[in-house]
Amino acid sequence: MNEWSSFDTITKGKGIWLIDSKGNKIIDAVGSMWCNVWGHSNPQLVKAITKQSKKIQHSSLFNLTNEPVEKLAKNLIKISPGMNKVFYSDNGSSAMEIAIKMALQYWKNIGEVKKTQIATIENGYHGDTFGAMSVGYVPEFFRKFKKQLFSTIQFPVPNKYRLPKGFTLSDYQNHCLEKIEKRFSKNNDIAAFIMESGAQMAGGAIIYPKDFQKKIRELCKKYDILFVLDEIATGFGRLGSMVQYQDQKSIPDIVAYGKMLTGGYLTMAATLANKKIYDSFSGEFNDWKHLFHGHTYTGNPIAAAVANENLQMYKKYNLIKQVQKTSKIFEKYSQEILDIDIVGDVRHKGMLMGIELVSNKKKKTPIRTKKSINKVFFEEGKKQGIYLRTLGNIVMLVPPLSIQQNELELLLKKTIKTIQVAKSKTF
Numbered sequence: 449m450n451e452w453s454s455f456d457t458i459t460k461g462k463g464i465w466l467i468d469s470k471g472n473k474i475i476d477a478v479g480s481m482w483c484n485v486w487g488h489s490n491p492q493l494v495k496a497i498t499k500q501s502k503k504i505q506h507s508s509l510f511n512l513t514n515e516p517v518e519k520l521a522k523n524l525i526k527i528s529p530g531m532n533k534v535f536y537s538d539n540g541s542s543a544m545e546i547a548i549k550m551a552l553q554y555w556k557n558i559g560e561v562k563k564t565q566i567a568t569i570e571n572g573y574h575g576d577t578f579g580a581m582s583v584g585y586v587p588e589f590f591r592k593f594k595k596q597l598f599s600t601i602q603f604p605v606p607n608k609y610r611l612p613k614g615f616t617l618s619d620y621q622n623h624c625l626e627k628i629e630k631r632f633s634k635n636n637d638i639a640a641f642i643m644e645s646g647a648q649m650a651g652g653a654i655i656y657p658k659d660f661q662k663k664i665r666e667l668c669k670k671y672d673i674l675f676v677l678d679e680i681a682t683g684f685g686r687l688g689s690m691v692q693y694q695d696q697k698s699i700p701d702i703v704a705y706g707k708m709l710t711g712g713y714l715t716m717a718a719t720l721a722n723k724k725i726y727d728s729f730s731g732e733f734n735d736w737k738h739l740f741h742g743h744t745y746t747g748n749p750i751a752a753a754v755a756n757e758n759l760q761m762y763k764k765y766n767l768i769k770q771v772q773k774t775s776k777i778f779e780k781y782s783q784e785i786l787d788i789d790i791v792g793d794v795r796h797k798g799m800l801m802g803i804e805l806v807s808n809k810k811k812k813t814p815i816r817t818k819k820s821i822n823k824v825f826f827e828e829g830k831k832q833g834i835y836l837r838t839l840g841n842i843v844m845l846v847p848p849l850s851i852q853q854n855e856l857e858l859l860l861k862k863t864i865k866t867i868q869v870a871k872s873k874t875f
């Protein structure tokens with residue numbers, strides 16, 4: 449905390465730029481915590497907010513509904529193969545809490561009382577509330593609460609850059625899958641397998657090898673275990689496809705969306721379930737099969753209105769194609785970044801790049817500093833005109849999805865300069 453005694457005040461935003469109270473401009477390389485789609489102050493999104501805010505600003509989803517959420521539910525089902533119903537909340541952690549509760553209660557609802565365990569993969573992140581922390585586990589974030597977290601069954605994840613000695617990537621992937629199957633085949637006590645879809649974000653931009661997710665999905669089917677995906681950070685185009693699970697050929701039973709759902713302008717999340725899950729919750733009042741979960745701002749109509757506009761714009765401007773094209777710029781700069789002597793690995797997919805910093809390339813020793821690395825890069829980045837945030841020793845580039853090619857080139861050049869200057873001054 450002592451490192452962060454004062455903060456710049458952001459007063460305006462325009463496109464990829466954030467502008468502070470002194471008039472300084474910085475590129476939002478964090479995408480305002482990975483959620484910004486169209487840049488800041490987009491007139492169409494602002495108009496959708498203004499228009500809806502004149503009609504009804506908030507009305508509860510307890511016993512009532514509203515037009516924007518009804519429309520949004522239809523839109524979400526349309527883009528989400530296999531999904532049947534939508535349960536709203538107002539942040540990603542809550543969407544995951546709901547997913548966990550749905551998965552656990554599903555088995556109770558159908559009278560299968562033995563299935564109470566949750567399986568996950570190591571190094572996952574699903575939010576900062578207790579349930580979400582329990583099913584994820586980034587040691588640096590959650591260590592202090594370990595005793596209070598509920599226990600889960602965790603399996604290793606294949607990380608191409610940090611493979612155990614003697615393994616190729618494909619050997620290790622098979623090894624991980626074998627471990628999963630070995631445990632799945634015992635006890636019949638696992639309710640659900642929960643993982644981020646496509647890549648682990650907070651865990652350090654760990655992009656899954658081909659078929660890893662698909663094979664876990666197949667194992668879940670084989671052993672009658674629910675498959676729950678978290679697309680909060682990786683869906684909606686971040687990894688280059690609208691719905692990442694389609695790309696991964698792994699249709700889940702439950703999926704959570706958040707972050708980019710509203711274009712990054714208002715707070716809303718959604719947990720979608722297939723018909724099998726939904727049907728298990730229907731019954732007479734005294735059957736007590738319904739899901740006890742609700743938040744004050746669940747289904748906020750202004751948030752839903754801007755989400756609907758956002759979704760329409762994805763189609764209108766063919767954003768996914770644009771992301772696929774623009775993200776090739778990452779490839780162009782990868783080698784130059786990798787050539788910097790404190791860079792051990794560069795990985796990217798869609799509009800995401802992770803740059804792993806090491807003090808010894810051969811030994812892959814994660815870089816350490818006296819001040820937090822985050823602080824070092826935040827300060828140097830700011831001097832170069834970018835808002836940067838690191839996760840441990842990994843510099844994350846997660847800009848607004850619609851960033852233009854020349855803007856991404858500028859961001860990458862500034863990032864290279866930042867790493868070089870930070871290196872000469874600090875490491």
Ligand SMILES: Cc1ncc(COP(=O)(O)O)c(C=O)c1O
Binds near residue numbers: 540542574649678682
């Ligand atoms: C994969 C994933 N799931 C869940 C969350 C939690 O979302 P929120 O911060 O909206 O609670 C995050 C946030 O970064 C995330 O990256």
